Amino acid sequence: MAGVVLDDLTKRYDGGALAVDKLNLDIKDGEFVCLVGPSGCGKTTALRMIAGLEEISSGQVRIGDRVVNNLPPRDRDIAMVFQSYALYPHMSVRDNMAFGLQLRKTPKADIDKAVVEAARILDLERFLDRKPGQLSGGQRQRVALGRAIVREPAVFLMDEPLSNLDAKLRVQTRAEIARMHTRLEATMIYVTHDQVEAMTMGDRIAVINEGVLQQAGTPKDLYELPQNRFVAGFIGSPSMNFIDLKVSQDGGAVRLTGEGAEMRPDDTESALLRDLGLDTVAVGFRPEHLDVAPLSGPGLSVTVVVDVVEFLGNDELIHGSSAGRDVVAIINADNTLAVGESVTLSAPPRRLHLFNPTTGLRITKDGPPADGVAHLVSTG
Amino acid sequence: MSVQTASLPVATQPQKQRFRVRPSRIVLNVVLAAVAIFWLVPSIGIAIISLRPNSAFEQSGWWTVFTAPAQLTFHNYQQLFSAGFKPGGVLDALTTSIAVTVPVTILVTVISSLTAYSLVFGRWRGRTAVFLLIVAMLVLPLQMALIPVASLYKIFDNSTGLHLFGSVIGTIVFHVAFGLPFGIFLMRNFYSGIPHDLLEAGRIDGAGEWTLFRKVVMPIGIPALASLAIFQFIWVWNDLLVALIFLSGNPHQTLTLFLYGQVRALSSNYWVISTGAMISIVIPLIVFFAFQRYFVRGVLAGAVK
Ligand SMILES: Nc1ncnc2c1ncn2[C@@H]1O[C@H](COP(=O)(O)OP(=O)(O)OP(=O)(O)O)[C@@H](O)[C@H]1O
Ligand SMILES: [Mg+2]
Numbered sequence: 001m002a003g004v005v006l007d008d009l010t011k012r013y014d015g016g017a018l019a020v021d022k023l024n025l026d027i028k029d030g031e032f033v034c035l036v037g038p039s040g041c042g043k044t045t046a047l048r049m050i051a052g053l054e055e056i057s058s059g060q061v062r063i064g065d066r067v068v069n070n071l072p073p074r075d076r077d078i079a080m081v082f083q084s085y086a087l088y089p090h091m092s093v094r095d096n097m098a099f100g101l102q103l104r105k106t107p108k109a110d111i112d113k114a115v116v117e118a119a120r121i122l123d124l125e126r127f128l129d130r131k132p133g134q135l136s137g138g139q140r141q142r143v144a145l146g147r148a149i150v151r152e153p154a155v156f157l158m159d160e161p162l163s164n165l166d167a168k169l170r171v172q173t174r175a176e177i178a179r180m181h182t183r184l185e186a187t188m189i190y191v192t193h194d195q196v197e198a199m200t201m202g203d204r205i206a207v208i209n210e211g212v213l214q215q216a217g218t219p220k221d222l223y224e225l226p227q228n229r230f231v232a233g234f235i236g237s238p239s240m241n242f243i244d245l246k247v248s249q250d251g252g253a254v255r256l257t258g259e260g261a262e263m264r265p266d267d268t269e270s271a272l273l274r275d276l277g278l279d280t281v282a283v284g285f286r287p288e289h290l291d292v293a294p295l296s297g298p299g300l301s302v303t304v305v306v307d308v309v310e311f312l313g314n315d316e317l318i319h320g321s322s323a324g325r326d327v328v329a330i331i332n333a334d335n336t337l338a339v340g341e342s343v344t345l346s347a348p349p350r351r352l353h354l355f356n357p358t359t360g361l362r363i364t365k366d367g368p369p370a371d372g373v374a375h376l377v378s379t380g
Numbered sequence: 381m382s383v384q385t386a387s388l389p390v391a392t393q394p395q396k397q398r399f400r401v402r403p404s405r406i407v408l409n410v411v412l413a414a415v416a417i418f419w420l421v422p423s424i425g426i427a428i429i430s431l432r433p434n435s436a437f438e439q440s441g442w443w444t445v446f447t448a449p450a451q452l453t454f455h456n457y458q459q460l461f462s463a464g465f466k467p468g469g470v471l472d473a474l475t476t477s478i479a480v481t482v483p484v485t486i487l488v489t490v491i492s493s494l495t496a497y498s499l500v501f502g503r504w505r506g507r508t509a510v511f512l513l514i515v516a517m518l519v520l521p522l523q524m525a526l527i528p529v530a531s532l533y534k535i536f537d538n539s540t541g542l543h544l545f546g547s548v549i550g551t552i553v554f555h556v557a558f559g560l561p562f563g564i565f566l567m568r569n570f571y572s573g574i575p576h577d578l579l580e581a582g583r584i585d586g587a588g589e590w591t592l593f594r595k596v597v598m599p600i601g602i603p604a605l606a607s608l609a610i611f612q613f614i615w616v617w618n619d620l621l622v623a624l625i626f627l628s629g630n631p632h633q634t635l636t637l638f639l640y641g642q643v644r645a646l647s648s649n650y651w652v653i654s655t656g657a658m659i660s661i662v663i664p665l666i667v668f669f670a671f672q673r674y675f676v677r678g679v680l681a682g683a684v685k
Contacts, residue, residue, distance in 0.1 A: 053580050074586035084684035086577035090599040099595075100585035132683060147585070 002064030034202035260322035492563030
């Protein structure tokens with residue numbers, strides 16, 4: 001078992017494209033870390049560098065206490081599940097899983113035991129003598145997982161292993177991987193572009209955009225304290241609403257208005273906003289934190305015209321627009337809003353996220369605030 | 381799953397439709413049968429000539445066997461085989477042909493697939509340039525190279541005292557050299573279709589290049605290897621031109637040379653030619669049927685999504 005440390009890991013492809021830019025990540029032994037980000041952000045590249053399939057342009061990868069930059073994949077004590085399965089088409093399921101162990105000269109009896117055990121865990125016992133071509137997509141996916149687990153590596157690398165499965169199988173296999181992680185206590189690095197997958201599976205999530213690490217933290221951290229606008233918009237579904245507000249001083253009080261919205265900061269926020277002297281700020285608020293109840297103290301209120309109402313059972317999903325800006329809200333279905341209706345939605349201060357509109361960075365007091373309020377010291 | 385969906389429409393279709401034969405199919409079959417007969421008749425004729433007494437050739441056509449089958453005899457074969465393995469006999473020619481063709485086939489398939497592996501999966505610069513150079517060699521007509529290469533052999537022989545020219549080994553070398561461009565071209569194109577992920581999975585599983593080649597790439601490439609082997613075998617087996625030049629002066633002749641030797645301006649030995657031709661057909665047929673079962677389609681099914 002081993003942890004993985006990425007130290008300024010950088011990949012520049014021959015063509016000059018900077019796929020991964022100074023990635024720093026300290027993954028502890030046994031931790032389940034998800035690398036998440038939009039398509040083309042460099043997740044696969046990062047994973048392949050850890051695996052030893054891609055040359056490292058600069059920086060370091062350490063697995064356990066060894067620098068592995070110059071070790072071939074087979075000496076890194078890793079297993080990888082490919083985005084494309086990559087099963088050996090001419091070998092039976094049994095041989096696909098046994099191949100790695102055979103190459104490592106594991107005794108035959110031990111190989112058989114490991115393969116049968118993996119097949120049992122993944123419910124593949126009936127298919128052991130079939131070729132990959134005779135399996136469904138989900139079964140192939142499980143064979144690919146089986147091939148990784150029989151090896152009992154220190155680190156599992158998985159590249160979107162669920163991307164080819166239908167919704168039901170995806171949920172099942174997701175649970176399977178989570179169970180596998182608990183049982184094997186191995187370190188897992190899991191790449192996905194699906195933030196829901198990342199949120200539900202990862203102990204920790206690293207959000208990457210255009211090759212640059214945006215934020216790494218627990219799912220709760222990322223949800224409650226996104227460090228920049230990208231992370232705020234990427235994590236959470238439906239994604240966060242953003243509205244640009246103008247900062248004005250009305251006597252002693254700071255007021256933020258714009259795009260059909262109005263925000264009354266509390267005292268500390270006001271003080272810090274005054275210190276920063278910004279003309280505008282971007283306020284972010286999640287659909288699930290909006291309510292139709294009127295605001296009595298500080299907070300944000302926004303008036304929207306309802307465009308679409310989607311019934312979700314207990315709740316309803318409202319697509320509205322406020323001065324041309326789309327706003328999505330999830331509110332209790334008892335409110336029965338009609339299309340075309342104008343409604344004022346509100347959110348309390350602790351549910352608001354303020355961002356510097358030019359740098360995109362979160363405006364906050366250093367350290368996580370005890371009351372969850374977005375405080376006003378730029379981290380940039 | 382594909383089995384289910386494929387069988388579903390058939391089951392629901394009315395019986396009549398399942399067995400309906402479209403007119404275009406009938407025409408197609410008739411044309412195919414005609415072509416097959418057209419191609420087969422000469423071979424059947426030669427087969428029958430080889431099974432008739434030598435004297436019968438002058439008296440009646442081979443098709444008379446259909447009314448008088450009693451004339452069939454193995455006498456011609458007995459007579460040819462009775463010479464044993466003496467140089468100049470058919471059995472010696474058969475062994476010489478095998479001695480040339482089998483090594484050439486093995487060398488060309490092995491070297492081609494190794495080269496193709498390196499061209500496709502290797503990580504060295506200039507792979508494309510080398511491949512293009514090899515493709516360029518494909519257009520070089522073999523006939524043009526015969527005399528220059530023969531002179532090269534002679535120069536080599538004169539300076540080393542060896543006898544490459546006129547030897548079986550020299551002939552093999554020439555055939556291999558001219559078989560490789562096509563072999564490499566074919567295998568490279570086939571290997572290009574193998575997803576790199578498969579090799580990377582192999583590398584992570586702990587395979588080195590040699591193991592990857594033997595355990596992953598070559599088994600997948602078997603259909604291409606089998607066709608290459610068949611083409612190469614038949615091409616070299618049927619070659620007369622190269623053998624004529626590079627085996628000249630050698631007491632051991634290939635079958636094609638042996639048959640060629642029986643052709644005379646005025647009275648060719650038709651019984652020897654027909655019987656020898658039948659003997660020379662047998663080996664390629666065996667090779668063809670032995671390799672044919674490797675022509676499985678869809679070898680890559682299930683490898684990647
Ligand atoms: N072999 C290569 N040569 C040059 N550029 C490459 C190569 N492979 C990837 N890239 C570029 O590097 C960037 C990152 O690619 P990568 O495959 O890591 O993305 P990803 O995050 O895995 O995306 P996806 O979610 O679509 O799989 C992309 O912009 C891509 O175009
Ligand atoms: Mg990818």
